[in-house]
Amino acid sequence: MTIDRRTAMLATLGAAIAGKVAAQTAPPTVKTGGLPIILSEPSETIDLWPKDPPGRPTTLPVEISNERSKDPARNDRAVVGVSVPRLAVFRPAKPNGASLIAFPGGGYIRMAIDKEGYEVARLLAAKGFTVFVLFYRLPGEGWADRANVPIQDAQRAMRLVRANAGKYGLDPARVATMGFSAGGHLCADLAARFATKTYEPVDAADQLSARPMIAAPIYPVVSMAQSLAHAGSRKALLGDDPTPEAIRAHSPDRNIAADTPPCFLCAAADDATVPPDNTLMLHAALRAAKVPVELHMFDQGGHGFGLHGVIGKPASAWPDLFLAWAKTKGWF
Template identity: 60%
Template structure:
């Protein structure tokens, strides 16, 4: 779809009341209030017994929240609008090992950081593969594809260019991000409205310390169990590096060498697969950072450089203006 058609598609109808963000501590900084439900008529393929959404506050710091949301039934986007939007947008996909979605340190903090730099950010609350949805291991990818299309469908309302929408994900959310980069064109759900005529391919993708391989010993055991169970026959289909198409978007990879949870070789096999397809890939490996550092956990470590490195690279890819 060309740029003109995307811009026309952005003139969407008003949206009804949406599912709110989860409650949390009253912290400094703007609290998000604007959300977009991905599936206004309800997410497809619901299990007979729906999970119950729960929010667990894991932080012991009274000045900082670290919420984990499980049992997501109403997948949605939480919106962070810049004061002065530059036309670029990012879908932000938090991690959580497919057990829950870590909304603060790998979601809201990135949303605020991007918005402060003029990028409209959409934090994704996605369904989890262990909750019995009919899409099974494709359920989070379905939500990511639908999210890209919903963002583009409403681009005019947010002052963004629908051709300049990227995706960023962390850990298990990095798997979803890499899967979106690899299988954006794969049909994982039946179209439900006009938004589904729009492309799901991101302008660029940034899997950050991503879970990639589903094959031991590289596979993160917990993520593998919840995504594909003990089924080696599903490993290839759900290992993004084994499904890179010739038109995959350029990628930005970040990993710490001392990551004890998700081996750094997950990023390296993804990088090799991208290069084999002649897809542009920028890779930053840091000596220290551990796993799950996001923004807050990288402070004082070599990995602290990654956000500005990403912004500089994203500018060269056209996500934000160089002016």
């Protein structure tokens, strides 16, 4: 994908303030249940906001990471209480100039940071991609404008990756997104509403575009309509009694436009947690808007399969299918 003159100039402008926003945030308190940390952890982070994030509550949540794994060979931590939203950076040995921001899922009440973040990041980094795993704020933890809290962090993350493109040897045009479950909702929401103003600009990076080059919602929550929504995600994001306007604003399938980036969709027909019709509705909306889209609906896989939940099944091919599709879109 070529970069127009304005994009290049704004990326240079963003780079001028990138050093001011880069930071190292201490890892969260980890309860491992006796398990060690199995694989290498990211040693580098970028804090999203130079001061407090938008809508700071009087009492900040406390970040905690709880180990859920019973497998001594794998970690499966659930993170809650993010008060310093940030990007955890996975640098490849030989960067190819393309990058991706990963949004872990967890029903908007937690984040599955290993299964739907670090594991995917390690896989893609081994193939030359620079991957940023987003620790985003959870909407039900006291922040103002709760429904826009995740997309505020997603928009800001996209802009900061572009602002830091020079530091990481990246093409600021070739930034992709991938999200899982509720993180898939965030991925689709950003693809649909990347230009919606959800916060007041804080520095030069906010002049950069928040539009991904391509987006990959994986087994995503999409609709906030009661008949189809994942009830837990809807309640966490919109509260107990959302208005019709809020439901529409936060249902990505209702906000697809011609400038929505190309999308790769993947889900399993036997998903008993998030109805696969969510994926099908998003696919139909993308096609109606003539947005390029690829869909893979696997017979088996259930929900939350990540990389390991489909080992030995046809759905295990999804990462390779994504890469083959992404290459046709010029991502690498």
